[in-house]
Amino acid sequence: MTDRNELLEAAFDTVPEGVALVDSEGEVVLWNQAAQGITGCAAIDVLAQPLPEGLGALLLEGAADSLAAGTSRRALVRVRHKLGHSVPVIARHMVLRDGLGERIGAAALFHPAESLDALPHGACSSDAGANEALEEFEERLQTEFDDFKRGGPPLSVLWIEVDQTEELRKTHGASACNAMLDKVRHALVQGLRPADEMSRWGDDEFLIVAHERSEEMLASHAQTLAGLARTADFRWWGDRVSLTVSIGAAHADGDGEETLAQLLRRARQAMEMSSRTGGNRATVAAQDAPATPVEESTCLPS
Numbered sequence: 001m002t003d004r005n006e007l008l009e010a011a012f013d014t015v016p017e018g019v020a021l022v023d024s025e026g027e028v029v030l031w032n033q034a035a036q037g038i039t040g041c042a043a044i045d046v047l048a049q050p051l052p053e054g055l056g057a058l059l060l061e062g063a064a065d066s067l068a069a070g071t072s073r074r075a076l077v078r079v080r081h082k083l084g085h086s087v088p089v090i091a092r093h094m095v096l097r098d099g100l101g102e103r104i105g106a107a108a109l110f111h112p113a114e115s116l117d118a119l120p121h122g123a124c125s126s127d128a129g130a131n132e133a134l135e136e137f138e139e140r141l142q143t144e145f146d147d148f149k150r151g152g153p154p155l156s157v158l159w160i161e162v163d164q165t166e167e168l169r170k171t172h173g174a175s176a177c178n179a180m181l182d183k184v185r186h187a188l189v190q191g192l193r194p195a196d197e198m199s200r201w202g203d204d205e206f207l208i209v210a211h212e213r214s215e216e217m218l219a220s221h222a223q224t225l226a227g228l229a230r231t232a233d234f235r236w237w238g239d240r241v242s243l244t245v246s247i248g249a250a251h252a253d254g255d256g257e258e259t260l261a262q263l264l265r266r267a268r269q270a271m272e273m274s275s276r277t278g279g280n281r282a283t284v285a286a287q288d289a290p291a292t293p294v295e296e297s298t299c300l301p302s
Contacts, residue, residue, distance in 0.1 A: 018089075020058055020108040021096075026050045029105070038089065038112055040082030054080025058108040060093045076113055076202070078123050088113040088120065120264050122161070122202020137199040137207070144197075144209055145260040148252055153195075155252040156218045158208040158225065159267040160188070163244045163279035165204045176236045177204070184243060187232040191225045207267075215251050215284055222249045222282035230280070244280035246271050253287045 009030065012019050018035035022028050027050055031043040039055060051058060057077035075093075078086045091110040098104050113120060119138055141157075148155040162184050169177040181204065192198060193210060201207035208225070212218040229245040248271025252263050270285035277283075 018110045021105060023105045024103060038087065038110065039079055058091050058110055059106055060091065076121050119261050120268055122205035140197065141209055142260060153211045154213050156210040156212045157250055157263060157267045158210060158222055159201065159248045159271040160206040161204065161246045161271055161275060163246055164241060168241065172236055180234050180241065180243065183232045183234045184229055187228045188225055191228045212251065215286065218249050218251050219282065219284045222247045222284065226282050246274035246279045247282035248274055248285060249282060250285040251287065
């Protein structure tokens with residue numbers, strides 16, 4: 001007769017999502033083939049021990065401890081591949097309980113964020129309120145994009161990252177970082193057009209939905225926002241911290257087959273180019289050419 005555990009492992013290996021099961025002590029008791037493919041870590045690397053540090057985000061760091069049996073919490077998180085690079089994944093965390101309601105373990109199901117054409121974001125925490133706000137903004141963004149595809153107004157997105165976020169978090173902690181991001185948000189709001197919408201797009205980044213009629217107007221708008229971020233007067237325990245942002249902007253192509261996820265990826269790649277070239281700049285992702293940083297001296301006034 002086939003061993004029951006062997007039968008269960010074979011069944012989980014047919015699931016296209018990564019599956020991780022941990023016991024009440026937090027040690028991994030099951031790690032399927034899809035989990036190995038996504039992370040590069042074989043079962044032998046993780047079984048009978050807590051998840052390695054780079055994979056701990058899959059369990060959302062205890063965020064679902066209060067969940068009832070059969071319910072789950074979903075978040076976009078980043079895990080570290082065995083080869084060292086970061087992999088964004090959509091993870092669902094479920095607490096496993098016995099018939100008396102006692103916790104006996106937890107399960108994580110996950111897949112690469114890009115694999116199902118999911119909308120890319122910055123790294124997201126497990127905070128339930130933040131994730132709900134993000135999902136609501138996703139829905140509005142999708143509605144705007146669908147309207148654009150049906151012949152509605154032009155659509156652009158601006159992906160914004162504060163250049164000092166990582167260093168400030170290391171030197172002053174999460175509270176300082178959150179206060180700084182709130183200050184930047186208030187500064188950016190001053191430059192929004194009446195029809196623009198802005199939201200946090202992950203823990204440390206912002207996304208603006210705009211309706212500029214051309215890439216030239218989008219470039220001007222992006223540079224105006226970058227200038228406003230520089231004027232944010234942020235102080236922490238008496239120290240003034242100079243702030244700058246890296247912006248990636250993308251104008252939707254009404255004639256092509258581009259999806260919303262692809263539009264966002266273009267904006268993210270443009271933002272990353274701004275960051276790699278020193279930050280404090282905006283880059284517009286052209287539809288038919290490599291993204292080009294916008295030089296401040298060549299920007300038209302808003």
